[in-house]
Amino acid sequence: MRVKTLCLGALCLGDATGYDIKKLFENAFNHFHSASFGSIYPSLKKLEEEGHVSHRVEAGEKHPDRKLFRVTDEGRATFLAQLAQTPASEQLRSEFMVLLFFAHLLPTEILQQKLAEMEAHYSQELNYLESLSGCEGHTSGIDFTIGMGKSVLRTKLDYLHHHRETLLASHQNRPDSQNIRQTESSS
Amino acid sequence: MRVKTLCLGALCLGDATGYDIKKLFENAFNHFHSASFGSIYPSLKKLEEEGHVSHRVEAGEKHPDRKLFRVTDEGRATFLAQLAQTPASEQLRSEFMVLLFFAHLLPTEILQQKLAEMEAHYSQELNYLESLSGCEGHTSGIDFTIGMGKSVLRTKLDYLHHHRETLLASHQNRPDSQNIRQTESSS
DNA sequence: ACGAATATATATCAGAATGATATATATTCG
């Protein structure tokens, strides 16, 4: 889904600045999507050119230059249509699994360190999602994403705990574990 | 991790063409990474300019124009160093969860359809990973990624099965469910 | 009270990646 569409959706929840939308992505969308300022601001510009949103400047009050965007009726209709047509899909991008894929090329101590690092990230994200569970005002759909996110993270942590030692043991005994430093050469 | 680095890693497993590398990403990396031809071919070009890989043309045999790439000693060392420095991290991009986040704006039947669609994808990917488990010749690291992938997919399917009906029920009873077609207007 | 760090806020840009498209041959399959 294009960042443009995502911005339009964000504005369907209420008026917001580009900065506000970024914060929404960092908070509510945290565990399943992200977008940078470099895509948000140009998106808002295009949305306005297309008549999907309008903006007024809130100046003077606190900070200057607060461009508060609002979705138009036409923009709202467009978002609804695009949303209904968006296929349900997911794509994981895991540097962690790339590391595991090539783990036989790494020293065991580095592998150990990467596993610990990933575990820490998982725990941190689980904590975050658990803190979100406490909050009120969530729709049932949002609760579903949080609940699913928590279940997945618990599964990942469990998997890590149950297979960590086995992995490390077989990594240390892997064939070629000496060939990392000396590649085919008999120094 | 840059596609350039990923290509270098792929070539550390054996000589390959750009096409072969794409196939590797589609098969072995399937559940945790992807890359398109539009990034692979330019990456190989740059890697060669930098002296990390070399190539020879395999012509005549079957198809013409098979550019078979091979990593140089320097390229292998570079990849090992970059791999060890890569932080363990993961990023999910889920259109499915975006749909759930905005589910209150959709008719219940569409939501139902999206849930079914996602379930089908999960099942399909689980089947694929289970077929990979049967194969031999995997390092312990690769087995770990497959095992973790399977566990996560089973958790997602379980979550879907256990919360589907509850979500659908509360979606049908959500406030504003009539306001989707008629926005504040009393036609 | 003061300086540092952080938060609010917008904007641009180089570099990277996607997804589509073009081109061409070989193989498989009904």
Add this chain to the structure above:
DNA sequence: CGAATATATATCATTCTGATATATATTCGT
């Protein structure tokens, strides 16, 4: 025997990221 699929390389417009620039307000420790 024609269609579809697989093999193979390459380019390009559009999109996105991550970094950088700019400026003010607030918070926090000392």
